Amino acid sequence: MKLIVGYKRGTNQAENLLELALKRAQLFNATVVIVTIMSEGMEKNQELITETEAGLEKAKTHFDRKDIPCEAHLLIRGIDTGDDLVNFAKETQADEVIIGVKNRTKVGKLLLGSTAQAVVLNAPCPVVTMK
Numbered sequence: 001m002k003l004i005v006g007y008k009r010g011t012n013q014a015e016n017l018l019e020l021a022l023k024r025a026q027l028f029n030a031t032v033v034i035v036t037i038m039s040e041g042m043e044k045n046q047e048l049i050t051e052t053e054a055g056l057e058k059a060k061t062h063f064d065r066k067d068i069p070c071e072a073h074l075l076i077r078g079i080d081t082g083d084d085l086v087n088f089a090k091e092t093q094a095d096e097v098i099i100g101v102k103n104r105t106k107v108g109k110l111l112l113g114s115t116a117q118a119v120v121l122n123a124p125c126p127v128v129t130m131k
Contacts, residue, residue, distance in 0.1 A: 001030035002092060006085055006099040006119070008036060009055035013100035013130060018062050020130055021098050031069040033092060034059050037084045038076045049074070082118025090124050098128045 005021045007014060018034075025032050036052055056072035063070035075084055089097050101116040120127045 001028045001095045002033060003028075003030045004033045004035055004085070004089055004092065004094045004097045006037075006097065007034045007056070007059055008100070009052070009059070011100065014059075017098055017100055017130055018059055020128070022063060022066065022068065024096070024098070024128075025063065025068045026066070030095070031071070032063050033094070034070065034072045035085065035088060036074050037081045038074065039081060049076070080115075080118070082115040082122070085115070085119050086122045086124070094123075094125050096126050096128060097123050098130070101129045101131055103131070 003021055003024055005017055007017060021032050021034075024030065034056055036056055038049070038052065053072075053074055056074060060070050060072045073088070075088060077084055079087075085097065085099070088094075097119060099116055099119055101114075116129060120129065
């Protein structure tokens with residue numbers, strides 16, 4: 001089984017997502033794939049890329065300590081975050097995607113859309129969300 005974790009270091013949910021993925025990986029004897037997606041334009045900021053890669057490696061150690069197979073990927077493909085995560089799930093033949101969601105007002109959801117909504121509606125596998 002392969003679990004993908006949509007990971008954004010520095011968020012309130014980041015550690016909670018890793019803990020949930022750890023528990024699910026142990027339960028299902030799964031491989032964890034931690035993914036951070038950088039939006040278009042950010043790929044030119046080498047310092048930010050280096051920091052993000054270091055954060056992914058630190059997150060990966062969370063699983064290495066428990067001998068759970070884990071990969072870390074930084075995607076810089078210049079497409080919408082939700083679409084990129086869905087595409088990555090298809091490419092890697094993921095069995096489950098774990099993502100964080102945030103509270104938004106009804107107007108905010110209507111006007112801005114939602115990465116989580118795109119993933120939930122379009123992923124090729126079940127999606128677990130965490131608030």
